Amino acid sequence: MGGCVQFLLKRIYKWTRTDQRRYTLGTFIMGNRCSNNLGIPPAKGPNTVGCTDFMMDHTVQGTFFRLYYPCQEIEKPEKPDWVPCREYFNGLADFMKINRTLSEKIFNYFFGSFKIPAFLDAPFKSNGKCPVIIFSHGLGAFRTLYSAICVEMASQGFIVASVEHRDLSASATFTFREKTESEKANKNFPKPCTSDPADLVKEWMYYRPLRHGENEFTLRNQQVKQRGDECILALDKLIEINSGISVQNVLQTQFDWTTLENSMDLCRIAVMGHSFGGATVIEALCKEVKFKCGIALDAWMLPLDDEIFPRVKQPIFFINSEKFQWAGNISRMRKLDSAVIQRKMITIRGTVHQSFPDFTFLTGNWIGKLMKLKGEIDPELAMDICNKATLAFLQRHLGLENNFNQWDPLIDGNDDLLIPGTNVTVLQSAM
Numbered sequence: 001m002g003g004c005v006q007f008l009l010k011r012i013y014k015w016t017r018t019d020q021r022r023y024t025l026g027t028f029i030m031g032n033r034c035s036n037n038l039g040i041p042p043a044k045g046p047n048t049v050g051c052t053d054f055m056m057d058h059t060v061q062g063t064f065f066r067l068y069y070p071c072q073e074i075e076k077p078e079k080p081d082w083v084p085c086r087e088y089f090n091g092l093a094d095f096m097k098i099n100r101t102l103s104e105k106i107f108n109y110f111f112g113s114f115k116i117p118a119f120l121d122a123p124f125k126s127n128g129k130c131p132v133i134i135f136s137h138g139l140g141a142f143r144t145l146y147s148a149i150c151v152e153m154a155s156q157g158f159i160v161a162s163v164e165h166r167d168l169s170a171s172a173t174f175t176f177r178e179k180t181e182s183e184k185a186n187k188n189f190p191k192p193c194t195s196d197p198a199d200l201v202k203e204w205m206y207y208r209p210l211r212h213g214e215n216e217f218t219l220r221n222q223q224v225k226q227r228g229d230e231c232i233l234a235l236d237k238l239i240e241i242n243s244g245i246s247v248q249n250v251l252q253t254q255f256d257w258t259t260l261e262n263s264m265d266l267c268r269i270a271v272m273g274h275s276f277g278g279a280t281v282i283e284a285l286c287k288e289v290k291f292k293c294g295i296a297l298d299a300w301m302l303p304l305d306d307e308i309f310p311r312v313k314q315p316i317f318f319i320n321s322e323k324f325q326w327a328g329n330i331s332r333m334r335k336l337d338s339a340v341i342q343r344k345m346i347t348i349r350g351t352v353h354q355s356f357p358d359f360t361f362l363t364g365n366w367i368g369k370l371m372k373l374k375g376e377i378d379p380e381l382a383m384d385i386c387n388k389a390t391l392a393f394l395q396r397h398l399g400l401e402n403n404f405n406q407w408d409p410l411i412d413g414n415d416d417l418l419i420p421g422t423n424v425t426v427l428q429s430a431m
Contacts, residue, residue, distance in 0.1 A: 045155030091172025136273030350377030
């Protein structure tokens with residue numbers, strides 16, 4: 001439920017178990033790799049976008065996020081890999097309970113060459129104070145899988161921190177531990193990567209599956225509470241950076257964090273997320289009033305306590321896909337309806353749950369629909385309308401002085417590609 005890749009590996013893996021289907025798989029893969037139109041779409045806003053990684057505290061108690069921001073033009077810019085390293089492929093395999101070796105080859109073949117359309121560690125461009133978005137990923141995802149959304153928001157002048165959650169809902173993430181004395185003395189001990197600190201050892205954390213007989217709400221409720229706290233911790237760290245407090249990035253990046261001093265408009269902060277990240281939006285809004293509004297993309301509402309709904313006082317925008325939602329989930333969203341606080345809901349026609357993560361742009365039309373990574377609508381068109389509706393809502397509730405209000409009709413679902421509210425029938429008795 002709510003995982004962003006659960007159809008892809010499982011179906012391909014089943015195909016590869018029989019020789020007669022390997023030719024079919026090869027045809028699909030070649031069709032995917034040979035398409036000239038595949039790739040994460042470039043941003044449409046006026047700003048060039050940079051990105052960098054930040055980790056505070058090398059333990060699980062710290063925070064870890066990918067930051068997207070308006071940047072300066074530079075010579076010889078470098079775009080980062082979409083999937084940062086092979087351990088994330090392994091995590092996706094574990095998430096789907098399939099063979100790591102086979103799945104790594106499949107993922108490398110499909111996705112290993114894709115880049116994020118942002119410049120790694122590019123210098124920040126100061127041009128007034130930037131509003132801030134904290135982004136929360138879905139179940140089985142990680143910090144880089146929603147780059148199309150995050151890059152677009154940064155191109156429009158936002159600073160976006162895409163959190164990598166440590167609640168064991170990410171397919172993979174990592175922390176560090178200090179080297180033992182024997183490891184320090186061992187000259188043959190593997191050398192760290194360029195961005196890793198020399199005196200620490202990377203330790204990977206992988207997705208924690210639901211155990212047999214375990215109550216899912218109990219696990220997911222515990223996780224969503226931690227996720228909300230992690231979003232707040234990321235925001236707290238950005239506030240410190242903005243105030244000029246010296247911060248130590250555990251990762252050895254080239255980005256100069258001092259350039260972000262006094263760069264953020266801390267009166268204009270939003271939280272945004274997809275699926276499990278959509279539930280995290282509600283949790284974070286309940287816990288932190290610094291978040292002035294929330295955008296929940298195809299939210300999965302199961303993890304949330306009913307008791308928090310009346311305690312959420314900020315505006316919320318639910319942007320749903322046409323094929324994922326069901327009556328029980330919508331009825332929980334409706335519990336957040338308010339006569340005095342704006343709560344909006346729209347549904348994008350022709351979309352599926354995977355229309356929000358980047359996977360939808362990285363497979364050909366045929367295999368994308370087979371794996372339910374694409375809906376009937378063109379994925380770039382779906383993302384464009386989602387981003388425009390988001391920007392209009394953010395302008396309205398953060399008090400921005402941009403031209404995003406040109407898309408105000410989208411907030412009410414006034415477009416041929418939108419359904420106002422939901423396409424799901426919800427009985428009054430379920431409310």
